[in-house]
Amino acid sequence: MEIIVALAFVxxxxxxxxxxxxxxxxxxxxxxxxxxxxxxxxxPTAGLDAMLSDHSRR
Structure with a gap:
């Protein structure tokens, strides 16, 4: 009986x-x-992607 109540609650x-x-x-x-x-x-792509991708470093 408890399992039926539990399934009904879920x-x-x-x-x-x-x-x-x-x-x-x-x-x-x-x-x-x-x-x-x-x-x-x-x-559209987010501006945050452009800020986080630093192309000056190699």
Whole structure:
């Protein structure tokens, strides 16, 4: 009986986490299930990469 209660609790937590992430996705904070992944090759490169790569050293 305890294992059934534990499995039900785990299912409820996973369902709640999924709903929370879908809500955050609707607000634009995360990409979870509905929007898919961003293509990183189409994203602009960060200026931090240019600052950290020091081409003057050899």
């Amino acid at each position: 299912a409820a937590v996973l369902f709640g986490a999924d709903r929370l992430l879908l809500w955050l996705e609707s607000l634009g904070h995360v990409h979870w299930r509905r929007k898919g992944r961003r293509r990183l090759s189409e994203e």
